[in-house]
Amino acid sequence: MVMGDPRKPRKTWERPGHPWIKQRLIEEMELVGTYGLRNKRELWKAQTLLRRIRERARALLSLPPEVRAVKEKELIRKLYRMGLLESENATLDEVLGLTVSAILERRLQTIVYRKGLAKTIHQARQLIVHGHIAIAGRRIRSPGYLVSRDEENLIDYAPTSPFKLDPKKRELLLGISKPESGSEGG
Numbered sequence: 001m002v003m004g005d006p007r008k009p010r011k012t013w014e015r016p017g018h019p020w021i022k023q024r025l026i027e028e029m030e031l032v033g034t035y036g037l038r039n040k041r042e043l044w045k046a047q048t049l050l051r052r053i054r055e056r057a058r059a060l061l062s063l064p065p066e067v068r069a070v071k072e073k074e075l076i077r078k079l080y081r082m083g084l085l086e087s088e089n090a091t092l093d094e095v096l097g098l099t100v101s102a103i104l105e106r107r108l109q110t111i112v113y114r115k116g117l118a119k120t121i122h123q124a125r126q127l128i129v130h131g132h133i134a135i136a137g138r139r140i141r142s143p144g145y146l147v148s149r150d151e152e153n154l155i156d157y158a159p160t161s162p163f164k165l166d167p168k169k170r171e172l173l174l175g176i177s178k179p180e181s182g183s184e185g186g
Helices: 022-035 040-061 065-082 092-096 100-104 108-114 121-129 167-174
Strands: 133-135 155-157
Touching: 022 040, 022 100, 040 065, 040 092, 040 100, 065 092, 108 121, 108 133, 108 155, 121 133
Parallel strands: none
Antiparallel strands: 133 155
């Protein structure tokens, strides 16, 4: 590489066009709180991904029918494998009807919380960043990792994590307390 060569832009997200629209700010804060995002940039990344998916779907609408059918199946199959669509027999209308919540639901942080591996969405983020969560035995330290449909059932604690090794320690660390049998009485 020679000095001065142009590089590809690293930014994979776009900011909103107008910064101070009250309704958008309220919706963004609700999503940030619900999904335990660190900042709005994580939300903007999901919105940009959704925007690109929808652009691709709209571009398919202008193609000739025989080409469109093939490319439509490819797009729908990909989105189904990503877990964004419920069935492989979905239509372009369903692709265009996707919301940013559908993408945020596929984040590793959200799935760890929904599976009950963490008590709160924020604790799920902490467990991932600290290396306690693995997919098929491979540690993933990125809370924003988009989990595919195939990987969803392979999410568990990392093999060397104290959460995996000792169930009693897990209860203490996660703050889950179970009543001991026979301790109440009379």
